[in-house]
Structures are given as structure tokens and as C-alpha cells.
Amino acid sequence: MPFYRRASFREAIKWVVYGLILLLAYCLQTTKGLTVPIFGVRPLLMVGVVICVAFFEQEVGACVFAFFAGLLMDYACNTLLGYFALFFVLTSLAISFLTHFLALPNFTTFLAVSSVSLVLLCHADFFFRFILTEEEGLVPYYLHTFLPTWLYTGLTILLFYFLLRFVFLRLQPQNEAEMTTI
Amino acid sequence: MKEFLRSAAFKIIAGLLVVCFGMMIAAGSSKGFSGVGESLIGFFVKPFQEISTWVGDGVSGFFSELFAGSKLREENEALQQEINELRSQLTEYDNALRENENYKDYLGLAKENPDWKLVAASVVERDPISAYGEFKINKGSLQGIKERDVVITADGMVGVISQVGWTYSTVETLLDPNLNVGCICSRTGDTGLLAGTMLLAADGLTSLSYIDKTSGIQPGDYIITGGSELFPARLVVGRVQKISSEDGGSGLHAVITPVVDIKRVQEVMVITDFYGKAKEESGLQG
Incomplete structure (x- = not known):
């Protein structure tokens, strides 16, 4: 499969739609009242969008998308600019590479890949943001807030999978859509 | 590959x-x-x-209206009865009600502190995994807000501005261990340093440390800001929930319940200037 692709109008529209979905996820994630809290926690919806786009798209597109999504996530979570961008680019590269070179891109693969990605992202974030700063009370915070947030995030990824799959199959250039088995 | x-x-x-x-x-x-x-x-x-x-x-x-319908109806009937009783004392309570409305709209604060410059703001974003209730407001440097400006509500202090953009600002709350505020007990005058911990922040509480061990501070006492170049004086911070000895017995430590529900606050005011405020970044914690 070639890495360079001439951008078509459908391809451009597809990326615009991905961007709008990302903005929607940002608004839902950061505005109180728009997501249903479960035991007081709300999901990180942008993570789901990034993982799903990485699953469907080639490496370059997925990583560029992940870069901008990461900057938006840094703004939302008030972390150092580039922190989540770095995590998202690495995660997207791994997911896209695994999906397009080593495994069949089907629903089972998606479940496996997204679960592993979430676990790694969650714990990497916790390590760099909290364990390295050696704050007190980490275990209760991890068990009552941090872990439930990421578990809830995992549930919402399934919704984004079906939404983005629909967008991908509708707007991907026909010959390439037929080559996928998603 | x-x-x-x-x-x-x-x-x-x-x-x-x-x-x-x-x-x-x-x-x-x-x-x-x-x-x-x-x-x-x-x-x-x-x-x-x-x-x-x-x-x-x-x-x-x-x-909230859908699920609280029947509860609101009962509350409405009880309030109606209370209003009937209060009507007989209407003249006497008029002034108090007017002052209460003013206080709610921050005019009371403004009258007591004519040197304060206030900017009203709304909470537009909350970080879902912030341990300390950090949030963003919809005003920034274009409205005159600067870093370390104090954020309050009509009830008391919420936190300080930690980051300023052109059209937004991030608020570091009283629950955050990075925010240290010099405080005093309004009843006894004992001093202490307010700084949160992650454990207490989970319950919406913060802590006051370095209280003198001979202090007469008690649960229920109000804690207010002592005043400095960063914080105006006499801002209500919270109430003492419990007192304990610090490690090593060198002093006392108090758990403080903030007067403002930091994780639910929606409308705030930012004090952009007050008499005695430091004009340059001095690095003081207050």
C-alpha cells in the first residue's frame, strides 16, 4: 500500500468530519451537564476519537491528527503543551502500524488494540503526572477517580468506533474502502 | 518495515x-x-x-426539574407558608432583603472594599481528572486579568488565576497544594498557612498548617485571609472542621471546609486590583 496519496475531495471532507467529531468530543468532555457522570467521573472522549482514527487511517494522517488532538487535550487538561500530543502521536503510530501491517483491521483487533492502548496511556499519564511528583494520597485518587475515568473512557470508545467506521466507509475513496475488511 | x-x-x-x-x-x-x-x-x-x-x-x-418535580412541589408549599408568616414582618425585613440581594450581586463586597476592581466570569470548562477541582473561566488578559489574581464568589475565596490566555484563564483552587495562602482565624487571630493535599481534595477539603500549639482555634471557627501583596485581607476561606497535632508536635493542623463548593461553582469574580497589591511578580506565596 503506498504511503503517499493524492488528496481527493472526499478525503478532505473525511478529515474535516474527523476534526468536527474531535471538537464535539472536546465540548462534551469539558462541559458539565453534557456527559452522564458515573460515580462522579466523566470520560476523556478525545482519547477515543484519537484511537479510532489511528485504527482506520494510515500512519502519517493518524499521527498528524493525533498531534493536533493532543494539543487540544493539553489545553483541556492544562498540561504542558506537547505532553498529550507526544503520547497521542506515539499511540497512533503504534496502532496504525499494527493494524495496517501486522493484523487484520477488524472489530476483534480493534478491541485488543484499543484496550492495550488505553491501559498504556492511562498508566503512562499517571506515572508522569502524579507518581513522579511524589504527591500524597495517590492510591485513593487512582482508585476512586483516575482509573474509573479511564474505564469510562474505554466504554465510550465503542461509540466512536461505530461512528468513525461509518464516516470512514462513506468517505474513503471507493477502491481503498473495498480493500479494507473493517 | x-x-x-x-x-x-x-x-x-x-x-x-x-x-x-x-x-x-x-x-x-x-x-x-x-x-x-x-x-x-x-x-x-x-x-x-x-x-x-x-x-x-x-x-x-x-x-433537575424533571427529577425534582415532586420535591419542588412540597418545598413550594412549605415556602408559601413561610412567606405568609414573613409578610407580617415585611417592613422590618425590607432593608435586610435589599442588602442580601446586593450581597448576592457582589455590591456588598464592593461597598466594603471600594478599592477592589472586579471582573465577573463564568466557569466554562472543568478538567475531568483534575484532583484539585481546577477549572477555566471565560475571561482572560483582554479583560485585564493577570496571573495570581484572586478568584472569589459572594461567599468567599475560590482560588487564584494560574494561567492566563487572551480569552480564558485557568483557576488554581484552594484545594491545590501549590497554592499557599497566609490565613488567620477570625475569632482568635491565630495564623496558619493554607495548603491542600490530594487526600483532602478528594472530599473537597483543604488544610491549615503551622498553627501555634497554644492556639485557641476550634472546630466551627472561620478562617480568613491575612492579607498580603497577593491576597486582600479578610476574605473568607472556610471553616475549621477538625484540629490535630502536626507530626512532631511542633504545632497544630486543621482540616478546613471551604465556604465555596469549589467543584460546583459556576459564577465567580476576579479581583484584578486592590489597595496594596504587588505591581510586579514578587514570587511571594502570601
């Missing part, structure tokens, strides 16, 4: 990773870079934030 490593795609991705790393280093060592970057992002997403906040408020209001 080897082809991929030699391809332009790999170089683009490697370049992205270098940019991310470089941005983090630049943002960490120079706040100016981070501020400009985040200001640009904030400027771009602000319209979407305003719309989503408006929608969110409507959705929350709809569901």
Missing part, C-alpha cells in the same frame, strides 16, 4: 515527535511559549465552549 523506516512518512512522524518534545521543553522552560500556544487554542475553541456551556446548562436544568 525497512521500507517504512526509509520512507518520507517515517521522517514526517519522527519530525512530529521532535516537535512535540521540543514544545514540551520550550513550554516548561519558558512560560511565554506555552502561553501563546494555549492562547491561540483558547481563542479558537472559545465559541464552541460558549455554545456547549449554554447547552450544558439547559440540559442540566431540564433534568
